Each structure stands twice: as structure tokens, then as C-alpha cells.
Amino acid sequence: EYMKPDAPDVNAAVVSWIREGGTLIYVGDGSDPFHKIDAWWGQRGYANPAEHLFELAGLGRDLKEGVHEVGAGKIVVWKELPARICLSKELADQYRSLVQKTLADTGITWTYRNDLTLHRGPYVISSVMAESVSDEKKVFTGVYADLMTNDYAIIHEKDVAPDDVTLLFDFSKIEGEDFRIVGTSARVEEGETTENGVTLRLKTADKIKAFTRVRLPKQPTDIEAIDEDGEAVAVESSWDEETKTLLVSYQSVSKEVCVTGKWA
Structure with a gap:
């Protein structure tokens, strides 16, 4: 109940997902004081947004604790104040057990891992x-x-x-993608490939070594870089054939840099 939907459309989307086979576990006893804020549910005559959700699901506004079928899915209700769960080992164990049983009922095995x-x-x-x-x-x-x-x-x-x-x-x-920015410490203002080669317009912070790794259809040659004032920038580049990625790097001076390469 601490998760308040910004608009009734959010509840409508959740209910649609449930009807198609989703399972919603709802934890709340209605006592959260923030239910009383001036928000859309109060303006529509609901005590809290859960009442609106349950009504959209065709279950009425006040659900009993337990499992409620909704289309191909279900809503599982536990009437407990969520904040109390983190203060009590017993309630935390009950919460885990509830989730575990709900998953088991949908054919999913609960496995503890680190x-x-x-x-x-x-x-x-x-x-x-x-x-x-x-x-x-x-x-x-x-x-x-x-x-x-x-x-x-x-x-x-x-x-x-x-x-x-x-x-x-x-x-x-x-697989199958010919152009993709894999990682970059720059802001990519523009990136494109043409029949002649590849162009990257990059902007980074001052006094850092900027790196950009980009996926390309094939290896380019004649890698060059020019800053926004038309001055040449020393650029390093390397090609990885396995991933078909080009790595370019240069010392940034907080200017836009245009990196180009031609297809062999």
C-alpha cells in the first residue's frame, strides 16, 4: 500500500496484466496515513487506491485476506502494515512464506542464492x-x-x-545489429554509418581520457578526429574482430570532437 499509482490508468494496466495471467501480491491493511492526501482516489470517493484496483478487477472494494481469482491470474491479499515486516523476524518469515507459496502455485520454484x-x-x-x-x-x-x-x-x-x-x-x-554504442564516457551527439564509413560526434568533460566502444558492420580504417574548432585531435583506436567493435580514445579538452573512419 506504500506504492501509490500516479493515475487510475496505472491500476487499469495492472488489472489487465493480472487478467492475462499475472499474479499480484498486495500487502496492506489500509492504515497508511498517506491514503488521506489530496489525490485522485479520494477525489473519486475511494479510501485508498487499492479499493479502485480491486473494483476494476471485479472483486468489490474491500477484499478479504487470501487468494482471489481474476481472469487467468489472481490477486493475493495480506492485510498487514508493510512497515511492520522489516521490524519483526516472524513477520518477515511470514512474508517470505507467502511469496514462496504464491510462486509454487504458479509453477515457479523458490531458490535461495547469494x-x-x-x-x-x-x-x-x-x-x-x-x-x-x-x-x-x-x-x-x-x-x-x-x-x-x-x-x-x-x-x-x-x-x-x-x-x-x-x-x-x-x-x-x-546478433544481427550493425551499429550500437556499447559503452562511452562521452555524450554521443551523433553516431551513424554510411556507405563510406562511420561518424561519431562526441562531447566529454574536460581533462579526461574519453573512451567509446561502438559496434560496426566491418572494420574502418583511417580513423581521424577533429575538434569543434577544426583542430586535429590525437586519437587512438583498436578493432576487435570477435565482437566487431571499434574502441576509440582521446584526451578531452571539453570540446566536441568528430571521429570518422572509412571502410577498407
Whole structure:
């Protein structure tokens, strides 16, 4: 109940997701004082936004604690003040048990582990926690760019130890893409490929060594850089054939720099 939707449309989208097979666990007993703020639910005659959500689901405004079927999905209600869960081991155990049972009912097995790992498109974000269920490392194998290195190094294995984090770019997720900024310490004002080559317009902070790694259809040659005043900029470049990425770097003086390369 601490998560207040900004508009009734949010509830409508959630209910649509539930009807299509989603499961919502709702925790709240209606006692959150912020239900009384001047907001859309009060203006529409609801005591809190959950009443509106439940009514949209066809269940009435006041649901009993338990499981309620909604289309192909369900709403699971636990009438408990959320803040109390973090103050009581007993309530925390009850909360975990509720989630575990709900997952089991939908065919998902609950497994304790010492890492929190998210996959978002080509990005892999992982944190391995200390003082957890084990001291095991989280190991990633494949073809990645390590986005926590200044040159977005190409690696094939990454070990994440307890109390450590990583941010990786997974090249297996962009197969078929011919142009993609993989990592950059610059603001990319423009990036494009043409039949003649590639152009990158970059702007960075002053007095840093700027790195940009970009996916290209093939290796370019004659890499050059010119700043916004038309002066040549010393630029370093290297090509990685496995990932088809070009890494360019230069010493920034807080000016826009145009990097170009020609197809061989």
C-alpha cells in the first residue's frame, strides 16, 4: 500500500496484466496515513487506491485476506502494515512464506542464492551479497564488454565475488545489429554509418581520457578526429574482430570532437 499509482490508468494496466495471467501480491491493511492526501482516489470517493484496483478487477472494494481469482491470474491479499515486516523476524518469515507459496502455485520454484542478477536486453547487472547463504562467486561466461572498466574491455569470463558488483554488455543479445554504442564516457551527439564509413560526434568533460566502444558492420580504417574548432585531435583506436567493435580514445579538452573512419 506504500506504492501509490500516479493515475487510475496505472491500476487499469495492472488489472489487465493480472487478467492475462499475472499474479499480484498486495500487502496492506489500509492504515497508511498517506491514503488521506489530496489525490485522485479520494477525489473519486475511494479510501485508498487499492479499493479502485480491486473494483476494476471485479472483486468489490474491500477484499478479504487470501487468494482471489481474476481472469487467468489472481490477486493475493495480506492485510498487514508493510512497515511492520522489516521490524519483526516472524513477520518477515511470514512474508517470505507467502511469496514462496504464491510462486509454487504458479509453477515457479523458490531458490535461495547469494546474488541479485538482472537481465535487461544486452545488459547484465549483478551483485553478490556478503553474509548470505554462501560465499560462492557468481560466474558469467560468454562474450561481454565489462562496462565497469574505462575501455569497456572485451572479456569471456567474469567472476563476481561476495560484496562485489558488475555491469556487463552481452553481445549474444545483439546478433544481427550493425551499429550500437556499447559503452562511452562521452555524450554521443551523433553516431551513424554510411556507405563510406562511420561518424561519431562526441562531447566529454574536460581533462579526461574519453573512451567509446561502438559496434560496426566491418572494420574502418583511417580513423581521424577533429575538434569543434577544426583542430586535429590525437586519437587512438583498436578493432576487435570477435565482437566487431571499434574502441576509440582521446584526451578531452571539453570540446566536441568528430571521429570518422572509412571502410577498407
